Amino acid sequence: xxxxxxxxxxxxxxxxxxxxxxxxxxxxxxxxxxxxxxxxxxxxxxxxxxxxxxxxxxxxxxxxxxxxxxxxxxxxxxxxxxxxxxxxxxxxxxxxxxxxxxxxxxxxxxxxxxxxxxxxxxxxxxxxxxxxxxxxxxxxxxxxxxxxxxxxxxxxxxxxxxxxxxxxxxxxxxxxxxxxxxxxxxxxxxxxxxxxxxxxxxxxxxxxx
Numbered sequence: 001x002x003x004x005x006x007x008x009x010x011x012x013x014x015x016x017x018x019x020x021x022x023x024x025x026x027x028x029x030x031x032x033x034x035x036x037x038x039x040x041x042x043x044x045x046x047x048x049x050x051x052x053x054x055x056x057x058x059x060x061x062x063x064x065x066x067x068x069x070x071x072x073x074x075x076x077x078x079x080x081x082x083x084x085x086x087x088x089x090x091x092x093x094x095x096x097x098x099x100x101x102x103x104x105x106x107x108x109x110x111x112x113x114x115x116x117x118x119x120x121x122x123x124x125x126x127x128x129x130x131x132x133x134x135x136x137x138x139x140x141x142x143x144x145x146x147x148x149x150x151x152x153x154x155x156x157x158x159x160x161x162x163x164x165x166x167x168x169x170x171x172x173x174x175x176x177x178x179x180x181x182x183x184x185x186x187x188x189x190x191x192x193x194x195x196x197x198x199x200x201x202x203x204x205x206x207x208x209x
Contacts, residue, residue: 020128020189023193032204036135038132038134038137039133040197042131043130044128045124046099048096048127049121050123051109051118055092057118062112063112066111067081067084068084070086073088076159078157089170126185129183130182130192131182133177145162145163154173156176158172168184170182
């Protein structure tokens with residue numbers, strides 16, 4: 001996916017291109033429908049801000065007020081408010097996902113930190129976002145993810161660091177459709193997308209009786 005273009009004199013030039021723009025058609029073609037359906041797409045240019053701060057501090061309180069959501073305190077937990085979702089990464093580390101502009105979100109959170117110990121870094125360019133959804137999405141992931149993804153162990157609102165195939169990702173289950181979002185490093189996104197496309201291939205066949 002490319003962002004809006006500018007005219008550089010020799011024709012329009014894309015301002016930037018997402019890590020998986022070249023696989024957009026292949027991901028669309030990999031979709032399966034019906035009771036065994038599954039789809040794969042890229043959410044390009046999602047704002048991501050890494051926050052490190054002592055959880056029991058005034059700075060953390062100010063950051064929570066700015067986000068309008070508490071910083072989750074347990075492994076695998078997430079919180080959401082308006083355009084922001086916060087994923088737990090460690091006892092004093094979180095990843096803020098936002099539909100807003102990453103630079104602006106980082107600036108607001110840096111202002112809330114107010115020079116206290118901690119850090120706020122816009123890491124939007126570090127990862128891209130893949131969304132895998134549909135009735136067969138869990139079965140596709142189970143081909144290469146070591147986690148127990150059964151609803152008794154992993155459900156909506158859970159997000160953890162894991163691997164899918166050989167690729168390290170953050171994995172977030174958004175809802176019980178199920179819909180998952182995977183956050184690989186941009187340099188590994190092509191490999192992961194191709195791995196998922198291959199894992200989805202059996203579901204494009206005829207429905208089982």
